[in-house]
Amino acid sequence: MQTNAVEINDLTVSYRYKPVLWDIDLDIPEGVLMAIVGPNGAGKSTLIKTILGIVKPVAGSIKIYGKPYHQNRSKVAYVPQRGTVDWDFPTTVLDVVLMGTYGKLGWIKRPGKKQKEKSLAALKEVKMHDFANRQISQLSGGQQQRVFLARALVQDAQIYFMDEPLQGVDAVTEKAVINILKELKNENKTVVVVHHDLSTVPDYFDWVTFLNVRRIASGKVMTVFNDANLEKTYGSSFRTLKGYTTA
Amino acid sequence: MSVAQLEIQIIAVIVAIACALPGVFLVLRKRAMISDAISHAILPGIVIGFFLTGDLSSPFLVLLAAATGVLTVSLVEVIDRTGLVKEDTSIGLVFPALFSIGVILISRYAGDVHLDTGAVLLGELAFAPFDRLIINGIDMGPKALYVMGGILLINFLFISVFFKELKISTFDVGLATTLGFTPMVLHYLLMSIVSITAVGAFDAVGSILVVALMIVPAATAYLLTDDLRTLLILSGLAGLISALAGYWIAHWLDASIAGSMATVVGLLFLLTYLFAPGRGIYFIIRRRKRQKYEFAQMTLTVHIMNHSGEYDNIEERRMDHFQHHFNWDLEQARTIVKQALRNKFIQLDGDLISLTNRGLRFARASQSLIMAEKDPNINEFRKQFVTFNE
Amino acid sequence: MEFIDFFIDLFTDYTTRTIGIGTAILGIVSGVLGSYAVLRQQSLLGDAISHATLPGIAIAFLIIGTKSTAFFFLGAAVAGWAGTMWIRGIVQNTRIKSDSALGLVLSVFFGFGMVLLTFIQKMPNANQAGLETFLFGQAATLIHTDVILMAIIGAFSLFAVILLWKEFKILTFDPQYAATLGFNTKLLDIILIFIIVLAIVLGLQAVGVVLMSAMLLAPAAAARQWTDSLSIMILLAALFGALAGLTGTAISSAAMNLSTGPVIVLVSIAFVFISFMFAPNRGLLFREIRKQANKKEMRMNHVLENMYWIALGHENLQHPHSNAILNKTLGYSKKCMRELRDKHLIELNEDYDWNLTEKGIKRAKEVYTDNNKNEQQ
Secondary structure, eight states, X not given: OXXXXXXXXXXXXXXXXXXXXXXXEEEEETTOEEEEEOOTTSSHHHHHHHHTTSXXXXXXXXXXTTBOGGGSGGGEXXXXXXXXXXXXXXXXXXXXXXXGGHHHXXXXXXXXXXXXXXXXXXXXXXXXXXXXXXXXXXOOHHHHHXXXXXXXXXXXXXXXXXXXXXXXXXXXXXXXXXXHHHHHHHTTOEEEEEOOOGGXXXXXXXXXXXXXXXXXXXXXXXXXXXXXXXXXXXXXXXXXXXXXXXX | OOHHHHHHHHHHHHHHHHHHHHHHHHHHXXXXXXXXXXXXXXXXXXXXXXXXXXXTTOHHHHHHHHHHHHHHHHHHHXXXXXXXXXXHHHHHHHHHHHHHHHHHHHHHTTTTOSOOHHHHHHOOGGGGGGSEEEEXXXXXXXXXXXXXXXXXXXXXXXXXXXXXXXXXHHHOHHHHHHTTOOHHHHHHHHHHHHHHHHHHHXXXXXXXXXXXXXXXXXXXXXXXXSOHHHHHHHHHHHHHHHHHHHHHHHHHHTOOHHHHHHHHHHHHHHHHHHHOTTTSHHHHHXXXXXXXXXXXXXXXXXXXXXXXXXXXXGGXXXXXXXXXXXXXXXXXXXHHHHHHHHTTOEEEETTEEEEOHHHHHHHHHHHHHHHOSSOOOHHHHHHHTTTOOO | OOHHHHHHHHHHOHHHHHHHHHHHHHHHHHHHHHHHHHHTTOHHXXXXXXXXXXXXXXXXXXXXXXXXXHHHHHHHHHHHHHHHHHHHHHXXXXXXXXXXXXXXXXXXXXXXXXXXXXXHHTSTTOOOTTTTHHHHOOGGGOOHHHHHHHHHHHHHHHHHHHHTHHHHHHHHHOHHHHHHTTOOHHHHHHHHHHHHHHHHHHHHHHHOTTTHHHHHHHHHHHHHHHOSXXXXXXXXXXXXXXXXXXXXXXXXXXXXXXOHHHHHHHHHHHHHHHHHHHOTTTSHHHHHHHHHHHHHXXXXXXXXXXXXXXXXXXXXXXXXXXXXXXXXXXXXXXXXXXXXXXXXXXEEOTTSOEEEOHHHHHHHHHHHHHHHHHHHO
């Protein structure tokens, strides 16, 4: 039987009466490349943030390789939406990537040569090594995204959570990100991506979860990415969504 | 109560209300700190105006100083537009600079100006009755009464005339623009009103406490109502109370009137903060408790409903399952189940839980509540299942 | 005491040295902590905190009945902290936004402080002389023990910043990410705000509650313009802060009857102004120069592109163009032609007509294809 990287049981998250996530059961098998899709306000980002312990659930349990998140933190890496930080912050590309090593360093200890080399290697993977000493405010949106990706790569994790890494990026970045995703999959890492563009789901991912407050469906793209589930998730309006295609 | 005391109180009330009215819009537009900037930055305007006119209540001085205030607002916007620093930093840089210039001018020419740095911070409400308006030898009352009365009238007229425009541009800038109002013009008009009010009130309560009289009544009212008209009335009322109570506390302690007014309005806010119906801390804590309770009932019943099918795993309906899956600890799970029993939502068969008819209705209602497109009407829902009591 | 004398006395006179060291410590600490306040976009929080300290100082005096810097620090820190926590409570629990919460706490605490202060001033036989120097600051009142206390608190704050360097950096840049890495961001946030409160309290005697916030912001805002590195920014802010403190104190002691607060603030704002104008890269002057240079280059490119385009039609890339024809093209001016010639992009033939050089053709081709690519997009 396949191991599950993440197991979510009866998860409910609510800020007020209207829950953002309701009674979610979801298993994420090890080694899948999963897209989480759903309309705006479906709770996609919230799901990731709850798994990562940023948002506290009302009820439910989340296990990372069988343990609560805070006991298995080092197995998880996170790529937040790039709009969440101030890119005018006075620091360099390399410095931001180095932040990915902070978790394993723990309190007080500073990153050294080893961490630096690792960060440079990660930058090379995302094709940003020429930018290592560049100030982050000089980056384009796609470059910012690749820096965030490199920062997650140095975390050296088993599971990667990415919040809309393909939102508004250029073609070069999109390709670079996808290549990394496939590479991670080849290393049997698990990757979970909040994704907007339905038309690219079958090309980029092998696993998909439909989410709209509740879990609508989850499984292999081949079996669950169909009109019925799309309609259940997006309502009848899904047909007007740009360029959807299903198998 | 002497005539002078009465006059001071009347002036204090007028000042407080004149400040409270435009303050409402500052609070609603999230521009409260601009009042801090304006009230400090007008100081050099006042000092220079005083050199030129020699009269603190001269209309020329009021206009000149108010112009400094508006200038400050645009200066902040200019710095903001360079992108060199964020907006709050530009506010934080501009007004201390102007205020410092004002303070230095005052202390350099202390002999020539009857202002001193104490007056800058506290105003001179207690002396207001001594500066009288005399026309043809007839005593018409304190000058400050006329200046502040005039300003209150201007504020009142401004808000009445532009009520609709202010309302729309405050709540929806985009809509206001498409409807043909220019929010920019209104913004600067409001800033002018704030500046004029700050200058007028400066004489009575000083720079910093102008901020208290503008922001705090409005913030207090904002915790009590949603309606703009009521907001303005309550805000004015809070100003009135703080003026009167502040005066008498100051009188009793022999302390600063302006400071007491600020303290009283602060206490009014504190009371509202703690006990405002529906929005005070007391109610928030109660509501959170209740929400948690109701949510637990909803979670439990919906879960049982979803696992009551013929082919469902019966284990999902056992007590120990909740501990496991919902992350409820044993005691919590027991309490929730006990409450559900009391609500007659569930029945127990050993430790196996199943829904009653009432429980099923509740679970269905919960589910549609949760899946509702818009914000659900929780009160209607509660009415159906009245058994909630804490 | 004259302005220059102050700096001379700094090395010779005991009292002046004490004051100098005090203001320098204040400048360094507020510059360092102010950098975080600015980067975390909490610039106005400092203003609220410093005003909120006033009742703390007054209550400390009412309790012990005499002036004691240590107790004043304690009272100020407690009140500043209480104010900060109330601001948070208001923002978290009500629909009132942070700007209103700041203004509210700032003015109410200050108003209450003024009630206490005026009450104390009218108390019989109260040894309260000088309590009002906390409003606008008076560096000359700093004595030896004050400075030692400042040095201890200052050293403690700086030590914390150095020790938690990496933690504060990630907290400021991306707090949510820091939390996923396992850092207790709530605790970090509390530590950082606590140190900012300490820095503010440190400055009250010299700068006063009314203007202390500017002392926090101005050196940081100035330093930000000169560098894109956090560590250099913080070092520069410390330097600017110390310089502003010293210079301000010197000026105010040269000019009698001036509180130090306003003077120090004006000096540090002057640093900001200079930095806004003249800092390389970000400065407005530099930006303007760059803009002009861009414009010039665009004009030159236009001319090159036009010559190239016309030459294409003549099937001779070095086709000569008369001034009369070029005159009609966008960007043409005698100065522009001269500069193109100086760069050996074009040359004048014997008929006094212009033609592209080899180098010019290459450049023009680049510009031409570049522009056409842009149009296609």
